[in-house]
Amino acid sequence: MSKNILITGASGSIGKRLTNVLLRKGYSISMLSRAPGQNPAVKTFIWDVNKGIIDDRCIDGIDTIIHLAGAGIAEKRWTDTRKKELIDSRTRSIGLIYNLLRTRQHQVTSVISASAIGYYSDRADELMTEDSAPNTDFMSHCCVEWENAVDEGEKLGLRIVKFRTGVVLDKDGGALPTLAKPIKWYVGSPMGNGRQWIPWIHWQDVVDMYVYSIENITINGIYNMVAPNPVTNAQLTQAVAKQLHKPLWAPNVPAFVLKLMLGEMSTIVLGSTKVSAQKIQDAGFSFKFAEVRTALKEIYG
Template sequence: MPGKILITGGTGLIGTRLSEMLIDQGYEVAHLSRDPDKFSRYKTFRWDVKHPHIDDDAIFYPDYIINLAGASVASDKWTDERKKEILNSRVDSINLLYSCLQKANHHVKAFISASAIGIYGDSGDRVVSEESTYGDDFLANVSKAWEAAAWQVKDLGLRTVILRLGIVLSDKGGALPQIARPVKMMAGAPLGSGKQYMSWIHIDDACRLFIRAIEDTQFEGVYNAVAPHPVTNKEFTEELAEVMHKPLVLPKVPAFAINLMMGEMSEVVLASQRVSANKVLQTGFTFEYNYLEEALDSFYEKEY
């Protein structure tokens, strides 16, 4: 029987699509927001992570909490200030939920939190699984702190699931429109060596996985939320150009040029992560989009 879901980060890329899919499946959905919009389609409770506060009713509302809160990694240059915000927005939001769940007489059955495959650092062409060693760059350290915060919730006796998201593909935002823009303008090119692996997931599959983690109690602990067939950056760029019927005319964009443009944030596009989906597949979950071509077709086929 569908229940009530409380989502943090509900107006973000994944939160928006996930909310729609949950409603379609008969769930009730509420969001936590810094400034609840009276015109929102969803019931919205106020919370403030910087001055720790959550509406009392928010914690008594849900059967399940899905945590997607966190400042965007790719929208601004990584100044020291921005890096602090990327880290704190993730850790502090979970800490706030944890302290409220600890005190309240709630009926939450499970806590499902996003994390990122950035935790593995730059792992070259080695296939990494949930048991692999962690990286030591900025994004790896953010992901480690993020997951450590989520594990506290497990200490309260709640079933806790952490989904390490790959590059979430959507035409509504995130990485794909940014990668597609130069291709559209016939200026597409692989980045750096082009050999770095990109582990991706279609946004609908990512949302179906969150829903599955709610419904299937065998889900517990950490899972890689990636499609079964990662591709290199060069393959990604070529597939995208093909789907968009655009030629790739430029040589590779050298790593030093990307470093100049993006600074430390270039690790987002230059790090290689070849991530295994086996653990998720073993739960019986089936991906609608196993291969990149199918995923890209779903966004661009109508246009071209």
């Protein structure tokens, strides 16, 4: 079983949680970062993706690489420059690692990478499986480029796993604090018509799924990283409000307002993506939080 793991994007909320779980399980963890690490239990190696710089010692003794690196999709408006940054931060980073694997002796056998349900993008009420075709907008294009870059590892004889991740529910980061803030101030409401599907997942199940894929080498290829029971935007908003004991009285935020505010990026909140979790369940993974109500109760309880 894998014991020596290199993580990119380890400073993100999922990266931190995954690192802590793996350390408790006895794994040796290294990370690639632009700055020295703060955790003395983790070896930190410096890289600069834009400059093509990477400490070649980072792969010494490593058998599994977890690729979580990538600029935040919703952090800035999608200008042409930002779009390039979003793609490059995901593709050039793994490319830098693969170039290293091609030129040095190593014992890496597996690369387990994040991807996103943005691969499917806005698909109304159609249920998306791993075999569904990608959409044609920017989010889909970004995910296709991301996955293609990761798949280059197959030419090196590596086991490749890619997780198309949904909306991760975590009160310390991601979409949930943004959704919950107006609710806490009594001005929360669904976005657009509220009927768009949200493929959510509790952060604990995200971490557990990464650990499951590390420890089960039969896990291979692409999997949707979503809970088995998706909800609509309105249902999620109502569930958060109920958990926070706040009323919902404000009218829905009109779609045209969101499009004016966010531009092309409005697809993140207005797009409807209903995603199946059947494949990862068939592979033996059991969800701790299959229902959004119990997920939110644990998060806020």
